Amino acid sequence: MDDRTLFLKEITEAFGPPGLEDAVAAILRRRTEGFCQIGRDNIGSFIATKKGTSAEPKVMVAGHMDEVAFMVTDVEPSGFLRMRPLGGWWPHVLLGQRIRLRTRKGEFLGIVGSKPPHDLKPDERKNVLEFNDLFVDMGVGQGFDVVEATGVRRGDFAVPHGPFETLANPNQHVVKAWDNRIGCALAVDLLSELRKADHPNTVYGVATVQEEIGLRGAATCAEQVMPDIAFAVDVGIARDTPGYKGGDKCQERLGGGASVLLLEGHVVSHPRLVRFVLDVAEEEKIPHHTTSLEGGGTDAARFQITGRGIPSMAICVPSRYIHSHSSLLDRRDYEAALKLLVAVVRRLDAKTVARIRG
Numbered sequence: 001m002d003d004r005t006l007f008l009k010e011i012t013e014a015f016g017p018p019g020l021e022d023a024v025a026a027i028l029r030r031r032t033e034g035f036c037q038i039g040r041d042n043i044g045s046f047i048a049t050k051k052g053t054s055a056e057p058k059v060m061v062a063g064h065m066d067e068v069a070f071m072v073t074d075v076e077p078s079g080f081l082r083m084r085p086l087g088g089w090w091p092h093v094l095l096g097q098r099i100r101l102r103t104r105k106g107e108f109l110g111i112v113g114s115k116p117p118h119d120l121k122p123d124e125r126k127n128v129l130e131f132n133d134l135f136v137d138m139g140v141g142q143g144f145d146v147v148e149a150t151g152v153r154r155g156d157f158a159v160p161h162g163p164f165e166t167l168a169n170p171n172q173h174v175v176k177a178w179d180n181r182i183g184c185a186l187a188v189d190l191l192s193e194l195r196k197a198d199h200p201n202t203v204y205g206v207a208t209v210q211e212e213i214g215l216r217g218a219a220t221c222a223e224q225v226m227p228d229i230a231f232a233v234d235v236g237i238a239r240d241t242p243g244y245k246g247g248d249k250c251q252e253r254l255g256g257g258a259s260v261l262l263l264e265g266h267v268v269s270h271p272r273l274v275r276f277v278l279d280v281a282e283e284e285k286i287p288h289h290t291t292s293l294e295g296g297g298t299d300a301a302r303f304q305i306t307g308r309g310i311p312s313m314a315i316c317v318p319s320r321y322i323h324s325h326s327s328l329l330d331r332r333d334y335e336a337a338l339k340l341l342v343a344v345v346r347r348l349d350a351k352t353v354a355r356i357r358g
């Protein structure tokens with residue numbers, strides 16, 4: 001594996017539920033130490049600063065470190081665990097999957113229990129289970145005390161178990177947590193790329209905490225940095241699989257390049273900033289497409305309404321099957337997004353930023 005693939009494997013496999021992202025921050029620190037000034041906000045977000053040929057303007061590029069995960073809410077007398085979701089889960093994708101539970105005694109594997117079809121009544125087969133119906137099996141059995149062996153207690157965190165692997169298509173990697181370790185990787189790799197080229201500004205490569213449970217680190221980071229322009233870097237939703245039918249919903253696809261998010265829910269990306277980014281992509285012939293999100297949103301939504309307002313937008317890497325154990329992306333799209341960010345940041349001097357801000 002080359003250095004970048006190893007880095008992507010390490011960062012996606014890291015344990016980082018909302019609220020406990022330290023393992024991810026440690027990897028990002030190692031990747032930026034020596035050429036950036038490193039800081040945190042008070043709830044754990046990571047902020048690496050790289051000054052260019054001018055201190056102003058301030059440009060922030062931020063991924064989020066947390067992943068959709070679980071918290072233990074009950075240990076039944078039998079030893080089975082009950083959990084609550086952290087972030088948006090469709091319980092359908094969880095049955096029979098493995099999770100990694102972290103306790104004061106270490107890390108342990110568990111299984112989300114499911115009934116075999118033999119025992120399902122006809123109406124049960126049609127139902128989607130509610131999260132409350134799910135339970136986790138840590139190896140419940142005669143003569144084995146789950147609490148004693150694992151040290152599990154209420155409040156412990158678990159994440160999906162979904163290791164990094166490459167498909168027959170050598171550009172496509174499957175792993176848990178592309179959402180949004182790919183954004184964290186982009187934020188710090190942008191900083192390393194900028195070592196090779198001048199940039200007329202100060203760049204903040206940021207990795208926020210607790211995005212999946214309400215854009216919380218986005219609020220504190222934007223407040224701390226107070227940038228002139230802010231980009232969220234996140235996964236986009238590739239709608240190139242069976243089940244999506246034509247029209248504008250099919251805009252984003254794996255291998256289509258970087259994607260520029262025009263609209264997320266009710267949040268409009270800053271139009272002059274979007275136009276600027278699309279112009280740069282065309283000028284530099286960087287593969288790209290535009291997209292929109294009907295539900296959910298990115299940290300850009302929070303950046304936009306910080307202080308007196310910050311022109312913000314999101315640049316994404318298309319991904320299939322996010323919020324599951326097996327998310328998929330094409331590394332060429334990651335490289336396109338990185339190239340686009342470098343080209344954009346190198347052009348954001350004081351005059352250009354003033355023109356965009358209007």
Ligand SMILES: [Zn+2]
Nearest residue numbers: 179212322323
């Ligand atoms: Zn997400």
